[in-house]
Each structure stands twice: as structure tokens, then as C-alpha cells.
Amino acid sequence: MHYKLLAIGRGREIERCLEHLDWGPQLSRQSDQKELAAQYLLGTLSEEETAQMEERYFSDNAEFEEVEIAEEELIDRYVRGELSDADNARFESTLALSPRLTERVRFARVWKDRLTASPSPPVNDSVIQPRELEKIRISWWSKLFGISGEQRSPRLAFALSLLLLLLGGVALLTGWLRLREESRRLTSQQAALEQRQRELDKQAADLRAQSEEIANKVPPQPSPIETPSVAKPDEEPKSGTSILALSLSPGGTRSLGGGSTIRMQPATTDVVFTLEVQDPDYSTYRAIILTPNNTSVFASTQLRLKRSPSGPTVTLRVPAKNLQAGDYSIRLDGRTASGTTETVGDYQFRVLR
Amino acid sequence: MSSADFHASLSPSNSATHEKAKWSLSKDAFEKLLNSFSTDREEAGAQYELIRRKLVRFFEWRALESADEHADETINRVARRIDEGQSIENLKGYFYGVARMVFMEALRDRERAPLSIDDAPQSLREKVLDEAEEPEARVLCLDKCLEALSPSNRGLILNYYQEERRAKIDLRQELADRLQIPLNALRIRAHRIRMSLEKCITNCLQSDAGAK
Numbered sequence: 275m276h277y278k279l280l281a282i283g284r285g286r287e288i289e290r291c292l293e294h295l296d297w298g299p300q301l302s303r304q305s306d307q308k309e310l311a312a313q314y315l316l317g318t319l320s321e322e323e324t325a326q327m328e329e330r331y332f333s334d335n336a337e338f339e340e341v342e343i344a345e346e347e348l349i350d351r352y353v354r355g356e357l358s359d360a361d362n363a364r365f366e367s368t369l370a371l372s373p374r375l376t377e378r379v380r381f382a383r384v385w386k387d388r389l390t391a392s393p394s395p396p397v398n399d400s401v402i403q404p405r406e407l408e409k410i411r412i413s414w415w416s417k418l419f420g421i422s423g424e425q426r427s428p429r430l431a432f433a434l435s436l437l438l439l440l441l442g443g444v445a446l447l448t449g450w451l452r453l454r455e456e457s458r459r460l461t462s463q464q465a466a467l468e469q470r471q472r473e474l475d476k477q478a479a480d481l482r483a484q485s486e487e488i489a490n491k492v493p494p495q496p497s498p499i500e501t502p503s504v505a506k507p508d509e510e511p512k513s514g515t516s517i518l519a520l521s522l523s524p525g526g527t528r529s530l531g532g533g534s535t536i537r538m539q540p541a542t543t544d545v546v547f548t549l550e551v552q553d554p555d556y557s558t559y560r561a562i563i564l565t566p567n568n569t570s571v572f573a574s575t576q577l578r579l580k581r582s583p584s585g586p587t588v589t590l591r592v593p594a595k596n597l598q599a600g601d602y603s604i605r606l607d608g609r610t611a612s613g614t615t616e617t618v619g620d621y622q623f624r625v626l627r
Numbered sequence: 628m629s630s631a632d633f634h635a636s637l638s639p640s641n642s643a644t645h646e647k648a649k650w651s652l653s654k655d656a657f658e659k660l661l662n663s664f665s666t667d668r669e670e671a672g673a674q675y676e677l678i679r680r681k682l683v684r685f686f687e688w689r690a691l692e693s694a695d696e697h698a699d700e701t702i703n704r705v706a707r708r709i710d711e712g713q714s715i716e717n718l719k720g721y722f723y724g725v726a727r728m729v730f731m732e733a734l735r736d737r738e739r740a741p742l743s744i745d746d747a748p749q750s751l752r753e754k755v756l757d758e759a760e761e762p763e764a765r766v767l768c769l770d771k772c773l774e775a776l777s778p779s780n781r782g783l784i785l786n787y788y789q790e791e792r793r794a795k796i797d798l799r800q801e802l803a804d805r806l807q808i809p810l811n812a813l814r815i816r817a818h819r820i821r822m823s824l825e826k827c828i829t830n831c832l833q834s835d836a837g838a839k
Contacts, residue, residue, distance in 0.1 A: 314688065315688055317688075317690065325727075328685060328723060328727075329720065329723055331681065332681055332685075332719050332720065332722060332723040332726075333717075333719045333720060333723075335677065338677075338681055338684075339815060339818070341684070341688075342684070342818065342822075343814060343815065343818045345684075345688075346818060346821065350788075367690060368687070368688070368690045371687070371690055371691065371692040371694075372687045372692075372694065374683075374687065374694075375687060377825075377829065378825065380762075380765060381765070381769075381824075381825050381828060383762070384762055384765050384766055384769055385769070385788065387766075388766070388769060389785070389788055389789055
């Protein structure tokens with residue numbers, strides 16, 4: 275018996291050695307062992323076979339583990355209802371006496387339900403334990419780009435994604451640097467413009483000051499043609515209106531500024547002519563304003579002679595609207611006491627608008 | 628130790644009851660037992676645990692109740708022989724021999740006092756209660772313990788026990804091919820993961836029961 279056990283023990287070792295060389299034929303032997311272990315657990319082996327089995331697993335830890343696995347598989351078959359009635363009864367008789375086996379059966383039931391309820395995860399590298407991964411020493415580059423191995427496509431996709439990400443990052447960085455440079459340039463330009471603006475403001479202020487200084491030194495000069503509103507005690511000037519004044523001599527002209535031209539402004543309402551009179555012997559005077567083709571545009575009678583230090587004058591006030599741009603003449607007639615009229619002078623002037 | 632000595636030490640006159648009364652495992656005797664396994668303390672402890680597990684399984688698989696007690700009785704008897712200075716060459720074989728004797732004694736005891744229905748062992752009553760057991764706690768513990776496994780181990784065990792019959796065989800072969808290991812190595816690996824899972828669930832249920 276001892277020789278037989280020894281032979282069985284050595285045979286087991288040989289089987290293990292062969293396991294890594296050619297484990298295809300091993301499957302049938304393995305299946306026999308599994309069956310033998312299952313029969314041992316069910317108590318259907320002869321006493322001699324039982325003792326052999328027990329001696330083996332007491333002396334050989336691997337053999338013991340095989341029986342434990344057989345126990346596990348027997349439990350699973352029991353839970354799945356795959357045992358024959360006789361085996362079922364045998365197993366239950368053992369089960370009834372072992373709290374540990376009862377506990378294992380409870381687990382197996384829950385485990386079976388769990389596996390039925392949830393599908394298994396796909397078979398992939400995740401089932402490889404870290405130790406296995408350590409054995410397969412692949413460079414990180416190969417791992418990343420999957421030059422070899424079965425998971426090429428996902429790795430390649432990952433690598434391409436990573437590459438795109440890197441390129442995108444570089445592009446973003448470049449763009450950001452360019453924007454930062456542009457921003458700096460614009461900031462410096464803005465600072466220069468602000469400086470220039472400050473200088474111009476200063477220059478403008480200086481010029482304004484100079485201008486005011488000059489204005490203060492030089493007395494105000496009246497306009498050669500236009501005078502500010504001439505206010506008379508009996509004629510209140512309208513707000514925003516102006517009256518032009520012009521002195522004329524017979525035959526020639528002499529404006530207040532030394533000219534005979536009137537520049538009408540939009541605000542001008544009236545023009546006051548001061549006509550120098552050389553013959554002051556008439557009781558009243560009549561003035562008629564004529565165009566070059568002798569068309570009368572305005573006439574005023576009952577004009578009275580005024581005597582001033584500079585000589586006798588007749589004043590004629592003409593609405594500005596009567597005088598369009600062009601040349602005019604004023605014919606001044608004197609009326610005698612007998613009622614006859616005589617021309618005492620002609621006065622020339624021009625209107626500009 | 629000769630075969631005659633072996634059988635003499637396990638003779639009927641040295642029944643379990645008789646030995647229990649006269650001898651108990653002292654600390655010193657236990658130290659000697661460990662040393663007989665290995666001079667390396669850790670290795671000795673691991674071997675002690677393993678032999679105890681084998682003994683418990685032996686009595687369970689031989690359909691004997693109170694397997695733990697019989698296993699401890701076996702250990703005590705071996706420890707006593709070592710404590711008394713007996714030299715044992717094949718310690719594992721010696722354990723098996725003593726275990727067989729303890730088994731035979733237990734069988735004789737059982738024949739002398741057959742079980743009545745009222746004396747049904749605790750485990751049998753538990754089995755009856757099993758039908759009414761609320762499995763929710765166990766399911767919750769299973770989920771927790773599965774989560775606690777490493778992704779690789781979780782993937783392996785879920786795949787290994789999946790499918791039925793032919794599909795199962797094909798799937799396991801595929802798994803083994805992928806891991807580049809023989810099918811039997813895969814079987815052992817799945818078994819070890821399952822054992823750790825079951826142990827985790829037992830602890831989880833005990834801690835839940837403790838919390839209540």
C-alpha cells in the first residue's frame with residue numbers, strides 16, 4: 275500500500291511537471307481526478323480508495339486544494355440541481371452535519387443568483403492580475419501605442435487622442451503667447467497715445483492762454499461792415515436782430531468803415547443810411563432806392579434834415595428784405611415850400627449777401 | 628516511530644475521553660508541536676493552520692458532526708506524543724493516522740448513542756431555518772466584498788463562474804489562454820478568489836450581526 279501511495283504521489287508530481295509542457299492530455303486525467311474527488315466527497319469510494327485519497331491530501335497540499343475545489347464544484351452542482359437523486363441525498367446528509375458546508379451552500383445560492391442577474395464583464399485584460407502584468411514587461415511606449423498585442427485598436431485610438439490633445443495644447447499655447455504679445459503691443463501703443471494726448475492738451479492750453487493774453491492786450495475792433503445792433507431810444511432792437519449803418523456822400527460813397535458795400539447777414543433786419551446833404555434848404559426830403567435799371571425797391575418821404583457837427587444829414591431806414599444782392603442808387607429829392615421837388619443828390623452802394 | 632508504537636498510542640485504552648481527562652495542551656507542548664513543523668515560526672504557524680484545516684475537512688467529509696472538536700482532539704493527541712519526546716518522521720502521515728483513530732472512536736460513540744430527532748445537531752436545525760433565511764444581508768455583503776476585490780480578480784471570478792456547460796468550458800479556456808496559464812491553474816486561481824470572497828462575506832455577516 276505504501277508503494278502504491280508513493281507511486282501515486284510521484285505520479286502527481288510528474289503530472290505537475292508536465293502541466294506546463296503539454297496540458298491538453300492532462301484534461302482527461304484531471305477530469306478523472308475531479309470525478310474521484312467528487313466521489314470521495316459523496317462517500318461512494320471504497321474504503322481503500324478513500325484512505326488513499328486521504329493519505330494523498332494529507333501529505334500533498336496541492337492534492338488537498340484539488341479536493342477543496344471538487345467540494346466547491348459539488349456545491350455548485352447541488353445548488354444548480356445537477357446532481358442525481360442519490361448523490362443529492364448523500365450530499366445533503368453530509369451537509370446537514372457541517373455548518374461550514376451549509377454556509378458555503380448559502381453563498382453558492384446567492385452567487386448563482388448574482389451571476390444570473392448580472393451579465394459577466396467582457397473577457398479582457400482586466401482579468402489579468404497585477405502579477406501577470408508584471409511578468410509581461412512591455413515598454414511604456416509599446417503599451418501606449420500598442421505596436422504589438424491584441425489590443426492594438428483601442429491603444430492606437432488612445433494614442434491618437436493623446437497626440438491630438440498634445441497638438442491642440444501646443445496650438446492653444448502658441449495662440450495664447452501670440453495674443454499676449456499683441457496685447458502688450460497694444461498696451462504700449464495706448465500708453466504712447468495717451469502721452470501724446472496729454473502733450474497736445476498741454477499745447478492747446480498754452481495756446482488758449484496766449485490767445486487770451488493777446489485778446490486782453492488788443493482793444494476790440496468793430497467789424498468793417500457790420501456793427502452791433504444800433505440801439506436807439508425810440509427803437510428797441512429785437513432780440514437776435516441786427517441793424518447795419520452806412521454813411522453815404524452824394525456822388526460818391528463813404529461807409530462807416532470807408533467802403534460802400536453792405537454785407538447782409540441773415541440776422542440783419544434793417545439798414546440805416548446816413549445821407550450827407552449839401553443843400554439843406556428844403557423843408558422835407560424824399561429818398562428813392564433804385565436798381566441799375568431804375569426800378570424802385572424802396573421809397574420814403576417826409577424825411578427831415580438833421581444837423582450834426584459833421585454837417586446836415588438825412589437818415590433813411592430801409593428794411594433789409596428790400597435789398598437783394600446787387601448795385602443800388604439812392605436818389606434824394608428835396609421838396610420846396612411851394613410843393614415842387616428837386617433832386618439834391620445821388621448816392622451809390624452795393625449789397626452782398 | 629514504528630508502526631507498532633503508532634497503533635499502541637492509538638489503542639482503545641487511550642480513548643478520547645480518557646486522554647482529555649488526563650492531558651490538556653499546554654503552552655510548552657504547543658511550542659514543541661510548532662517546532663516539529665518548522666523552526667521558522669511563521670512557516671510553522673502556516674503549517675499548523677493548514678493541518679488543522681485538513682483535519683476539519685477530513686471529519687466533515689467523513690460526515691461526522693463537530694468536526695472542529697475532533698480536529699482539536701487529534702492535534703492534542705499528536706502534541707502529547709511530541710511533548711512526551713516521541714520522534715515522528717512523517718508528521719503529516721502521523722496526523723492522518725491519529726485522525727483515523729479519532730474518527731473510528733467517534734463512530735463507535737455515535738453507534739452507542741444514536742441521534743433522536745430532538746437531538747438533531749445544530750447544523751441540521753440551521754439548515755431547516757435556511758429556507759426561511761432572509762438573504763438580503765448576504766447579498767449586500769456579497770456586493771461589498773466583490774467591490775473590495777481587485778478589478779482583475781473581480782473580472783476573473785465573474786467570468787469564470789459565468790455561463791452554462793459548453794459555453795462555460797469555452798469561456799474558461801478563453802480566460803486561460805488570455806492569462807497564458809493552464810486551465811487547471813485558472814481553476815485554482817478562481818477557487819482561491821472565491822475562498823477569499825466567502826471569507827469576506829462571513830466576516831461581513833458577523834460584523835452586521837454584531838452591530839445589531
